[in-house]
Amino acid sequence: MQTDVNSNADILKAIMGSYPTGVTIITTEDVEGKPAGLTANSFVSVSLEPLLVLFCVDARAGSLKAFRQAGRFAVHILAEDQNEVCWRFSSREPNKFDDVEWSWSERRLPILPQSLGLMECQTVQTVEAGDHTIFIGEVVHIEKTDKNPLLYFRRKVGSIPPNWFE
Numbered sequence: 001m002q003t004d005v006n007s008n009a010d011i012l013k014a015i016m017g018s019y020p021t022g023v024t025i026i027t028t029e030d031v032e033g034k035p036a037g038l039t040a041n042s043f044v045s046v047s048l049e050p051l052l053v054l055f056c057v058d059a060r061a062g063s064l065k066a067f068r069q070a071g072r073f074a075v076h077i078l079a080e081d082q083n084e085v086c087w088r089f090s091s092r093e094p095n096k097f098d099d100v101e102w103s104w105s106e107r108r109l110p111i112l113p114q115s116l117g118l119m120e121c122q123t124v125q126t127v128e129a130g131d132h133t134i135f136i137g138e139v140v141h142i143e144k145t146d147k148n149p150l151l152y153f154r155r156k157v158g159s160i161p162p163n164w165f166e
């Protein structure tokens with residue numbers, strides 16, 4: 001057990017880095033009417049009745065203001081072949097949408113095609129929690145495919161190992 005050299009925050013980061021998750025890209029519309037979004041693995045489902053999900057945004061994220069002001073967001077659960085777009089949306093690149101395929105949905109949310117699943121959500125609550133803001137949304141539109149997910153583990157992304165289901 002490490003207790004001395006690292007701060008508790010470093011230890012927490014190391015533990016959570018070894019906690020495998022799926023990966024999402026969450027998008028919205030900014031005040032200028034342009035698409036905004038980021039890669040996030042803080043996404044979880046919360047409730048089935050009503051259908052609620054949440055994700056957390058770092059206070060330093062450029063897209064935080066857009067999520068606050070739009071009051072709605074689209075969650076893309078990434079498929080295993082979407083590693084390129086995963087890293088693109090985790091960068092500080094101001095024009096993330098320039099070189100990727102996307103379109104506006106009926107609810108005017110930026111949609112990236114080819115994801116495993118899509119949830120368009122109306123924000124119902126935000127909670128300030130330390131250096132993050134938690135966005136809780138009600139799912140108003142949902143789509144699913146049978147693709148395999150992209151996984152995140154120790155700063156790398158990859159597919160489910162071939163022998164996983166044996």
Ligand SMILES: Cc1cc2nc3c(=O)[nH]c(=O)nc-3n(C[C@H](O)[C@H](O)[C@H](O)COP(=O)(O)O)c2cc1C
Pocket residue numbers: 023037038039040041042043055056057058060061062063064089090091092152
């Ligand atoms: C796998 C992965 C998961 C991430 N999860 C989150 C997250 O849940 N919340 C968050 O604020 N940032 C998360 N990030 C970092 C953001 O994607 C990154 O800070 C991005 O540059 C923010 O973009 P923005 O400044 O344009 O909003 C994650 C990055 C990666 C690679």
